[in-house]
Amino acid sequence: MATEYILEMENITKRFPGVVALDNVQLKVRKGTVHALMGENGAGKSTLMKTIIGINQPDEGTIKFKGEKVEIPDTNAALSLGISMIHQELNPIPHMTVAENIFLGREPVIGKSGFVDKKQMVRDAEKLFDRLGIAINPRVKMKELSIANTQIVEIAKAISYNSDLIIMDEPTSAITEKEVANLFKIIRDLKKHEVSIIYITHKMDEVYKICDDITVFRDGQYIGSDTAENLGKEEMIKMMVGRELNQVFHKEEAEIGDVLLSVKNLTRKGEFENVSFELRRGEILGFAGLMGAGRTEVIECLFGVTKADTGEVYVQGKKVEIKSPEDAIKHKMALLTEDRKLTGCFLVLSVKDNMIMANIDKFTNGLFLNKKKIKNVCLEEKDKLKIKTPHINQLIRNLSGGNQQKVLISRWLLTDPEVLILDEPTRGIDVGAKAEIHKLMSKLAQQGKAVIMISSELPEVLGMSDRVVVMHEGKVTGEFERQDVSQEMIMKFATGTHKDH
Amino acid sequence: GCSSSPAGTDGGSGDGKIKVGVSIANFDDTFLMYMKDGMDAYAKSLGGEVDVTYVDAKEDAPTQLNQVENFISQGMDAIIVVPVNTQATEPMSNSAVAEGIPLIYVNRVPDYLPEGTTFVGSESIDAGIFQMEYLAELLGDEGNVVIMQGRLDNEASQKRTEGVQQVVAEHPGIEITKTQTANWSREEGMTLMENWLSSGDKINAVAANNDDMALGAIMAIEAAGLLGEIFVAGVDATPDAIAQVEAGKLDATVFQDANGQGGGAMEAAVNLAKGNAVDQYIWIPFQLVTPDNYQDFK
Amino acid sequence: MKNESEKKVVTMSKDYKELTKDIFKKYGIVIIFLGMVALLSVLSPAFLQTRNLLNVVRQISVIGLVAMGVTMVIITTGIDLSSGSVIALSAVVAASLAQRPDWAAAKFPGLTGLPVIVPIMAGLAVGTIAGCINGTVIAKTKIPPFIATLGMMTVARGVALLYADGRPISSLTESYNFIGQGEVLGIPFPIILLAIMALAMHTLLNNTKFGRYVYAIGGNEQAAVVSGLNVSKYKILIYTIAGFLSGMAGIVLSARISSGQPGLGLGYELDAIASAVIGGTSLSGGIGTIPGTIVGALIIGVLNNGLDLLNVSAYWQQIVKGLIIVGAVILDERKNRS
Amino acid sequence: MKNESEKKVVTMSKDYKELTKDIFKKYGIVIIFLGMVALLSVLSPAFLQTRNLLNVVRQISVIGLVAMGVTMVIITTGIDLSSGSVIALSAVVAASLAQRPDWAAAKFPGLTGLPVIVPIMAGLAVGTIAGCINGTVIAKTKIPPFIATLGMMTVARGVALLYADGRPISSLTESYNFIGQGEVLGIPFPIILLAIMALAMHTLLNNTKFGRYVYAIGGNEQAAVVSGLNVSKYKILIYTIAGFLSGMAGIVLSARISSGQPGLGLGYELDAIASAVIGGTSLSGGIGTIPGTIVGALIIGVLNNGLDLLNVSAYWQQIVKGLIIVGAVILDERKNRS
Numbered sequence A: 001m002a003t004e005y006i007l008e009m010e011n012i013t014k015r016f017p018g019v020v021a022l023d024n025v026q027l028k029v030r031k032g033t034v035h036a037l038m039g040e041n042g043a044g045k046s047t048l049m050k051t052i053i054g055i056n057q058p059d060e061g062t063i064k065f066k067g068e069k070v071e072i073p074d075t076n077a078a079l080s081l082g083i084s085m086i087h088q089e090l091n092p093i094p095h096m097t098v099a100e101n102i103f104l105g106r107e108p109v110i111g112k113s114g115f116v117d118k119k120q121m122v123r124d125a126e127k128l129f130d131r132l133g134i135a136i137n138p139r140v141k142m143k144e145l146s147i148a149n150t151q152i153v154e155i156a157k158a159i160s161y162n163s164d165l166i167i168m169d170e171p172t173s174a175i176t177e178k179e180v181a182n183l184f185k186i187i188r189d190l191k192k193h194e195v196s197i198i199y200i201t202h203k204m205d206e207v208y209k210i211c212d213d214i215t216v217f218r219d220g221q222y223i224g225s226d227t228a229e230n231l232g233k234e235e236m237i238k239m240m241v242g243r244e245l246n247q248v249f250h251k252e253e254a255e256i257g258d259v260l261l262s263v264k265n266l267t268r269k270g271e272f273e274n275v276s277f278e279l280r281r282g283e284i285l286g287f288a289g290l291m292g293a294g295r296t297e298v299i300e301c302l303f304g305v306t307k308a309d310t311g312e313v314y315v316q317g318k319k320v321e322i323k324s325p326e327d328a329i330k331h332k333m334a335l336l337t338e339d340r341k342l343t344g345c346f347l348v349l350s351v352k353d354n355m356i357m358a359n360i361d362k363f364t365n366g367l368f369l370n371k372k373k374i375k376n377v378c379l380e381e382k383d384k385l386k387i388k389t390p391h392i393n394q395l396i397r398n399l400s401g402g403n404q405q406k407v408l409i410s411r412w413l414l415t416d417p418e419v420l421i422l423d424e425p426t427r428g429i430d431v432g433a434k435a436e437i438h439k440l441m442s443k444l445a446q447q448g449k450a451v452i453m454i455s456s457e458l459p460e461v462l463g464m465s466d467r468v469v470v471m472h473e474g475k476v477t478g479e480f481e482r483q484d485v486s487q488e489m490i491m492k493f494a495t496g497t498h499k500d501h
Numbered sequence B: 001g002c003s004s005s006p007a008g009t010d011g012g013s014g015d016g017k018i019k020v021g022v023s024i025a026n027f028d029d030t031f032l033m034y035m036k037d038g039m040d041a042y043a044k045s046l047g048g049e050v051d052v053t054y055v056d057a058k059e060d061a062p063t064q065l066n067q068v069e070n071f072i073s074q075g076m077d078a079i080i081v082v083p084v085n086t087q088a089t090e091p092m093s094n095s096a097v098a099e100g101i102p103l104i105y106v107n108r109v110p111d112y113l114p115e116g117t118t119f120v121g122s123e124s125i126d127a128g129i130f131q132m133e134y135l136a137e138l139l140g141d142e143g144n145v146v147i148m149q150g151r152l153d154n155e156a157s158q159k160r161t162e163g164v165q166q167v168v169a170e171h172p173g174i175e176i177t178k179t180q181t182a183n184w185s186r187e188e189g190m191t192l193m194e195n196w197l198s199s200g201d202k203i204n205a206v207a208a209n210n211d212d213m214a215l216g217a218i219m220a221i222e223a224a225g226l227l228g229e230i231f232v233a234g235v236d237a238t239p240d241a242i243a244q245v246e247a248g249k250l251d252a253t254v255f256q257d258a259n260g261q262g263g264g265a266m267e268a269a270v271n272l273a274k275g276n277a278v279d280q281y282i283w284i285p286f287q288l289v290t291p292d293n294y295q296d297f298k
Numbered sequence C, D: 001m002k003n004e005s006e007k008k009v010v011t012m013s014k015d016y017k018e019l020t021k022d023i024f025k026k027y028g029i030v031i032i033f034l035g036m037v038a039l040l041s042v043l044s045p046a047f048l049q050t051r052n053l054l055n056v057v058r059q060i061s062v063i064g065l066v067a068m069g070v071t072m073v074i075i076t077t078g079i080d081l082s083s084g085s086v087i088a089l090s091a092v093v094a095a096s097l098a099q100r101p102d103w104a105a106a107k108f109p110g111l112t113g114l115p116v117i118v119p120i121m122a123g124l125a126v127g128t129i130a131g132c133i134n135g136t137v138i139a140k141t142k143i144p145p146f147i148a149t150l151g152m153m154t155v156a157r158g159v160a161l162l163y164a165d166g167r168p169i170s171s172l173t174e175s176y177n178f179i180g181q182g183e184v185l186g187i188p189f190p191i192i193l194l195a196i197m198a199l200a201m202h203t204l205l206n207n208t209k210f211g212r213y214v215y216a217i218g219g220n221e222q223a224a225v226v227s228g229l230n231v232s233k234y235k236i237l238i239y240t241i242a243g244f245l246s247g248m249a250g251i252v253l254s255a256r257i258s259s260g261q262p263g264l265g266l267g268y269e270l271d272a273i274a275s276a277v278i279g280g281t282s283l284s285g286g287i288g289t290i291p292g293t294i295v296g297a298l299i300i301g302v303l304n305n306g307l308d309l310l311n312v313s314a315y316w317q318q319i320v321k322g323l324i325i326v327g328a329v330i331l332d333e334r335k336n337r338s
């Protein structure tokens, strides 16, 4: 039996001003399979997906869906062909309910009246969530949800179209292992119903857990495809980055010094209670926990984004009042936030401006900006973190997600922090860059600085941390030294089941 | 003139004071403010007998109607209105008449003036006529005249312009070459005049619908070094304008007796509230102000 | 699962504690409005008389109509500066077809004494067309609504002046005047019209697909696009409805003063926008309700009426009015409207 | 490696190809402006005369000053509706301290003939205070700038009317009038003032930390907070500068017409906002430049001047002006301004 393709894309080229995002690429997806599309940040994966869903129009090339050549002028056309997509950039409508978000454009109506049947909509959402094993109240507004739950809603939404082809562009970037496992269960189930999936991720292990075929892009070019069985991990990574890459974590030993930061009984009612921990020079402190554990809330409070109800913070033994991020930065702290779009990027500003914003004082001569210095430093950072952008005056919103993340990291590195707090630092970052960031963390630790890393990727937590703090529902449930910790233990404390024995 | 009998007034409210509500078309209008002074002065001259409420209609006819309705529900003994628009007075006239509250229009004559309402003021068109007749004399019956209009939808602006046009029509040697709005504003009058002078077209006289625009025009003319070569006339005889007549820069303005109109209206209101009869039309004529007689208006 | 339910309980108990706070949060502006009413009824005995209250509502009916359309536009992160001018244009066009046959200076001497439906349809059509042009320009050329409707504001005013030659079009038929001055069972007709339209608009926004799309486009236009909504189409429709309501306001206004004037409605756009924002509509989109907007319009109306009743002098009125509007919005806790 | 360099070449050659397109994208509004100038000089020989060109620039100097402050405000996603009223307030206050001693009707008969610096400082102070109040209310209470400045618009106008009792304050000293009417080396003083302020504001926005922060706050306020900016402080400063510029505009305007009037500046806020937006400032924040805004103001000024020169009738002027402004923004390719 000849292979039956649900999607065949050939000779696709897409240009943006100053960039060739896709250069004559191809992608063929077999019916009823999960097809991994792999590549570094900026390889053009999302751009290609957007041409399928009708957001971008390719400059050249053909798309065949179910064997027929198709034109996809807009998303509506894609949806009616039977293609839906989980977008890399989450797109919640904050003031509408979860159910309204999911059924936008497909609202059930009462008879033929044109009136929306709100109750039915909620019932439909509940039914969908039941089927997918999701515990979210469809009546709450999207803005109430954490970023993780927002992503889950988007997953559910894409699936609810009952499409024949579902594109998942980094669907697991904001969720933890538990939800990933659930998603994989759903995907297997979809496969049974002959649904095909294009799966984009930067988490290598996921590829081999769930995907049948792999296609690799590099710099907007098609490199090759094979089945997951045939294509080994090392080989795939080599295709992605164009060279050999060592996959082990770049944890280098650093000398552990004095206590740099100490947090005592930090509490914010309704979010977290009595959180205490210490951070020493040379240390990388990992924070583990399931989504909703309150890790983000703790460090945002620590950084002065929100106000603590009670609790104390000591920097180098001195008690400090941190009322705003301004204060935190004065105390040589830095925070890479979890939500890139909401609290990270200045989307309409250039890469350069985005980089210098947290520490402009470093770039002034008296009253005026030293533009030459800014340019030099930014170019240096661009090279150091291998940020893919045609020039540093490019608007950050035109960068791929992973490259945006790198720009934000360099923003905080430029402040020369003593305590660098990273909330999901490698979210959406490709393997190569991830290794770079890990190296960087080690280097900072060796310089006698300290790093707090929140990560929902357990291997990353285990691989990089000197110590791990585990949180569950707003409370610290455990703290472990590097040598004592295992994946199972973290999960036990993160789910709160450690008390059950 | 014909007299109107006040319809069923009780001669004042409970505390013995006469309550008068006044809705003025626009508090930004300098002339109307002088008229308000006239009303105030007359009311004060009666001691504590009259209690006056002034409201600003902001040049919006519906707002004025709202205000008159509010006056009626407040139980005013008489209402004075400087109408925003004389063709939009029918509903307020009808409401006031139905309630038996005397309504006095000032300054602008409504088309519809039913029994029970009164008018105090002058004929707007006369201002344009007086102004242009004097300019025609200065021009020796030939030359190009430009008209600076007030706000385009404003009645005083239209009537005064009509007056100018009427006079020009009688003088074949005079031609209106440009008609444009400067929205009653000195600054816009100046800008407009600058632009006109730039255009290089010959201008011999400027007929401005009010003094502020005329003063703006004079400033542009002076800056261009053409003072004395272009005649300028305004309307209102504001103190600023009189000073310019005195300085020999403004050739003429038309005196509208703000004090007389305001005081006359208040007098009529008090009389009607007391149940005394007054003439339905009380005319207070315009007067031309020139270098010969400006002293009388200082 | 156990954890889930535990957490819910926690949330619930918190809810009860904060109930009063929540009520103020949700109905803050209504409470502020009621406070104003209470204060005014103490300060001025005339205020609470039925007649005066009917006055207030009748007076806001025009702003109310416009503000409802503006609310919808603002929910989509747009703005409509043209409403005041569209009022004028629709008023002069409608009035020119509603003149009494006995009037010598009729604009169209051959077209007097027409059935009242003719001027009504003409006025509504004018508003609808203007709105449709706004919407089309905004949706198709992607220029900011501020500029598109600013252009329409200038153009529509110019056309109104040109059409009426700057002069009022007066002496309108009784049946036309009824729209602005008539009463049904003692209730002024403009109030009835406002109530009907408010109900219709509220239903439209709350219970129909179209309404959901208005909020979706305002909440996150990109999300609306990727959900397959034809955003352009809906934007055109939204501005068209706003134009329709401005057209209707023009008819009511001209019927109320028995005269169509090219200077009508000047500055009404700001009052309409202020009503919407005071009523809780967010200028950054996605939030806003019709009842809120009506309360916003009532606050402005009560303020105008009350200050007149209290005999506050004209200059002070402006000052007090400005302060109270700002104060009301500050007191109102729903802050995310900018 | 080979691929890398190959690709660069491709990109480069394409770049050259698209250069003209890019230029139009970046300088579209300038090209449109030049087109208007070219057209007008053909249609009216008077247009290109030095004297007329000086006229145009002098006429926009007031709007230009205001528009620069408004630009900064809009970059932070704010809006300033109060500028027109603040102009009036600063004008009457400054004028009241700049009256000639020989004038009988002086507002403060004891305070005439003061050195010119007194009214100037007073006018600037009035504007600065008004702006500071705007900024503080917006930053501290988080109410929408639209409402806060709408309130200030009403209040400042009321105070101006109250202060001047609705009447013009005239007969000002020669040295005061010089600000609006004087010339230095044949160049009108308001133009010099505009040029200096434009240079200062451009430098401020482009070459200082403060400038970067303005863009950052507009680009993403939350991110600005997390990056350690004291957003409240900068917002207050931004509105204060805008108020200062409105105050300066009030002085220039009153000096230009030798009279401080409480009705001055009516509607200037819209012209100022339009200048900024035509010049490319994005109402959704983060984007905008001073040179762009000056070009925007010039477009409006040239339009007013040209239509007068061409003797276009008053009604048609409004229509044509509206159409051209919308047309210019449509032709301009930088679309993301809404």
Ligand SMILES: Nc1ncnc2c1ncn2[C@@H]1O[C@H](COP(=O)(O)OP(=O)(O)OP(=O)(O)O)[C@@H](O)[C@H]1O
Residues within 6 Å of the ligand: A016, A017, A019, A020, A021, A039, A040, A041, A042, A043, A044, A045, A046, A047, A048, A088, A388, A389, A398, A399, A400, A401, A402, A403, A428, A430
């Ligand atoms: N609208 C745009 N304008 C200009 N350049 C763009 C635009 N969108 C994407 N690009 C560029 O196209 C290239 C491909 O981007 P794309 O988002 O497809 O990468 P990606 O493979 O999805 O990366 P990531 O893994 O980081 O998400 C990048 O260099 C990006 O900068």
Ligand SMILES: Nc1ncnc2c1ncn2[C@@H]1O[C@H](COP(=O)(O)OP(=O)(O)OP(=O)(O)O)[C@@H](O)[C@H]1O
Residues within 6 Å of the ligand: A143, A144, A145, A146, A147, A148, A174, A176, A271, A289, A290, A291, A292, A293, A294, A295, A296, A297, A338, A454, A456
């Ligand atoms: N804006 C919000 N409004 C109400 N509740 C919120 C909001 N943001 C987050 N929460 C709640 O706060 C809790 C913690 O959020 P969050 O999921 O971000 O925690 P976390 O430990 O940082 O997890 P992760 O980093 O894995 O996402 C959750 O219960 C979440 O629902």
Ligand SMILES: [Mg+2]
Residues within 6 Å of the ligand: A045, A046, A047, A088, A169, A400, A401
């Ligand atoms: Mg991507």
Ligand SMILES: [Mg+2]
Residues within 6 Å of the ligand: A295, A296, A297, A338, A423
């Ligand atoms: Mg988190």
